[in-house]
Amino acid sequence: MNWKRIKAIGKLLLLFGTPLLVIVGLFGSGVYVGNLYRHGVTSFEKEWLGLDVDVAPPHEDESDEDKSDEDKPDEDESDDDKSDEDNRASDDKDDDDKDDKDDDKEAKDKASDEDRRKQPEPKPEPAPVREPAAITPPPVDPPSPPPPPQVDPLDGPLAGRLGVPVSVEVKVLVDDALIEQHPDWIDYVQRTLSEASSIYEKQFGVTLELASVGRWGVPTAGMSSGELLDDVEARPREAAQLIIGFTGRPLDDRTSGKAFTPPEDGPYNGSAAVVYATRQRRNPHVRGLLHEVGHLFGALDITDPSAPGYRSGSWMSYAPVAPDHAPWVDPKNRARVLARKDKPFAPAGAMTAALEAPPEPPSQESPQ
Amino acid sequence: MSSDKPVPTKGELEKKDDSAEEETGGRGRLSWILGWVALPGVVVGGLFGGGVLVGANFHDSWFTRAFVWVGELFF
Numbered sequence: 001m002n003w004k005r006i007k008a009i010g011k012l013l014l015l016f017g018t019p020l021l022v023i024v025g026l027f028g029s030g031v032y033v034g035n036l037y038r039h040g041v042t043s044f045e046k047e048w049l050g051l052d053v054d055v056a057p058p059h060e061d062e063s064d065e066d067k068s069d070e071d072k073p074d075e076d077e078s079d080d081d082k083s084d085e086d087n088r089a090s091d092d093k094d095d096d097d098k099d100d101k102d103d104d105k106e107a108k109d110k111a112s113d114e115d116r117r118k119q120p121e122p123k124p125e126p127a128p129v130r131e132p133a134a135i136t137p138p139p140v141d142p143p144s145p146p147p148p149p150q151v152d153p154l155d156g157p158l159a160g161r162l163g164v165p166v167s168v169e170v171k172v173l174v175d176d177a178l179i180e181q182h183p184d185w186i187d188y189v190q191r192t193l194s195e196a197s198s199i200y201e202k203q204f205g206v207t208l209e210l211a212s213v214g215r216w217g218v219p220t221a222g223m224s225s226g227e228l229l230d231d232v233e234a235r236p237r238e239a240a241q242l243i244i245g246f247t248g249r250p251l252d253d254r255t256s257g258k259a260f261t262p263p264e265d266g267p268y269n270g271s272a273a274v275v276y277a278t279r280q281r282r283n284p285h286v287r288g289l290l291h292e293v294g295h296l297f298g299a300l301d302i303t304d305p306s307a308p309g310y311r312s313g314s315w316m317s318y319a320p321v322a323p324d325h326a327p328w329v330d331p332k333n334r335a336r337v338l339a340r341k342d343k344p345f346a347p348a349g350a351m352t353a354a355l356e357a358p359p360e361p362p363s364q365e366s367p368q
Numbered sequence: 369m370s371s372d373k374p375v376p377t378k379g380e381l382e383k384k385d386d387s388a389e390e391e392t393g394g395r396g397r398l399s400w401i402l403g404w405v406a407l408p409g410v411v412v413g414g415l416f417g418g419g420v421l422v423g424a425n426f427h428d429s430w431f432t433r434a435f436v437w438v439g440e441l442f443f
Contacts, residue, residue: 026412030419032439035432041424053425
């Protein structure tokens with residue numbers, strides 16, 4: 001084997017290998033960075049590009065970056081109050097900075113994981129097959145057990161309030177867009193309300209009972225969330241205390257719902273709400289339903305990304321959470337709901353009249 | 369057969385040469401920017417961005433794990 005041949009092979013390798021190495025190196029470093037910041041990238045894809053992707057939970061390094069923000073003095077009370085004040089005046093706000101996750105959140109996630117392991121997995125109930133005349137068989141989603149709610153312990157008077165049983169009859173209206181998406185829409189509503197009810201029972205001692213389900217004949221396009229809310233409130237409530245419209249239409253800006261929120265000292269709780277679907281969830285309406293029913297009981301939006309409730313992914317916050325995030329509500333809103341849980345619900349038309357009277361509308365539009 | 373077209377003077381010819389040089393210079397700068405900045409930027413950015421998307425969306429694949437493993441050797 002002569003030296004010249006080896007040298008030629010070496011040159012050849014160098015000639016083809018170097019560009020290949022550069023290309024693979026560039027692509028590989030992109031893969032590494034993409035994997036490291038996958039939460040941010042997938043959030044960007046979902047929020048800005050509108051792609052149908054699952055938002056990954058934040059990576060350790062992403063959380064570490066956020067930890068530096070936590071070094072600021074604790075602003076628990078002031079932040080929350082400030083955000084509450086914002087909520088009174090704000091409607092729809094941009095929910096940027098999605099990466100805010102902190103140690104509390106991690107601890108809570110861990111705790112919820114442990115809870116999940118401890119609790120026996122509920123058996124998924126097979127959806128009874130309906131046979132409507134011209135409707136094709138429903139595409140039954142693979143039933144996966146919902147994540148159990150994360151319930152913080154209570155003490156003092158709040159624990160006493162939790163023990164007061166309250167049962168609320170709910171009438172649900174379903175629009176055509178949702179019926180198209182869920183041919184098994186009656187079962188879907190039952191499952192959604194049942195899941196929300198079990199969470200409300202643990203968090204507030206409130207049971208949501210389905211009084212009736214009906215079709216909601218509203219135009220499938222061109223109606224804002226406010227118009228939809230007015231429409232749903234005008235519908236007959238029959239014996240139910242609450243009337244809630246489920247819509248499957250595309251999100252109205254970033255809205256995932258709208259509900260009448262009573263003032264803190266108001267005599268009535270809200271009685272009508274509209275819930276939009278939230279994409280990328282096992283059940284797209286559960287979180288929105290928890291949020292809007294929370295409004296009806298006086299809970300307020302958390303819009304401030306630095307508020308603890310936002311960072312921990314309270315369902316009253318505007319924070320994006322992972323699809324398997326255990327439902328959790330922040331202590332302030334929990335106290336609000338517990339305080340108002342046994343108040344009567346506003347009679348039909350009362351909330352619209354209240355909306356017209358004060359300068360500040362008592363309705364809360366919720367982000368996605 | 370006579371032509372009325374005026375014959376360009378020497379000064380006019382020099383002016384034309386100058387403007388031609390300016391045009392060539394402007395086009396040259398543009399080509400330089402396109403050739404050395406824009407195109408390589410697009411290629412490099414495309415490769416890197418493609419990698420980012422693959423890494424974020426296929427974080428469980430053997431492919432991504434291999435690159436992450438290599439990356440962790442250095443960082």
